[in-house]
Amino acid sequence: MGIVSIAVGFAFKDIFENFFAGILLLWRFPFENGDFIECEGISGKVENISVRQTLIRQTSGELVIAPNSFLFLNPTKVLTDLPQRRITIIAGIAYGENVTDAVRVIEHAVDGCSTVHKDRPIEIFPQAFGASSIDIEVTWWADPTPVDIRRSRGEVIAAIKQALDEAGIEIPFPYRTLTFKHPLKTMLLGEKDGEIS
Incomplete structure (x- = not known):
């Protein structure tokens, strides 16, 4: 047994x-x-x-x-334990831009989005020196379901892009600077007797 x-x-x-x-x-x-x-x-x-x-x-x-x-x-x-969830994205601006102005433009853009809860703070902080940009952390609160999160993130990203473009603030592409150990030889191409030399 x-x-x-x-x-x-x-x-x-x-x-x-x-x-x-x-x-x-x-x-x-x-x-x-x-x-x-x-x-x-x-x-x-x-x-x-x-x-x-x-x-x-x-x-x-x-x-x-x-x-x-x-x-x-x-x-x-x-994920839906609370009626709101916090979302964070990173926005990048060129090194030549004024960070304070960019933060103000981004905050105004986020505050104008319909999916952003106005009873919770919008938090925007310069975060890091990126490879080709000053990285700015953007945080806000929205409805908690996955589709609500995606909808709010999409609206905020579009609003920030438009606001930075209108303010003339550059969102940079990655920049590459190449250095060589020895100077490079340059050659002038010209046409002689129908041939390129």
Whole structure:
């Protein structure tokens, strides 16, 4: 009987783990149907939480059936736990531009976007000396779902680009400066008797 009990215990180990994990998830309510979550590379909308498993609809359309023990034992991000999420992008301006003016132009552009929450601060800070630009960190708050994040990021990037263009502030391409150990010989090409020499 002892051996049989051990064998049965191993056989139903995963079932019991998922069952108890499901009970804890339903009891504690860390997330509910309709929430967007992310866990170990799986990201999507929770469609149903049962005692043994959770159904997650990924943004690409696939349905993921996740054992509850998987969600309980691994770190899980609840993306819609708050009604707002913070977004950060990096904008670059040329080294010859005035950083203070650029920050002011960017802040005005972001503040005019409809997807940006006005009750939370817009934060803009020069961040680093990039390879070909002064990097400026731009942070704001928007609605929390993945499509809301993409929509807001797209609107803000377009608004910043337009505002910098209108202000005459350059967004640089990468610059390359080549140096040579020895001076290069130059040759003048000319045409002589129909031939290039």
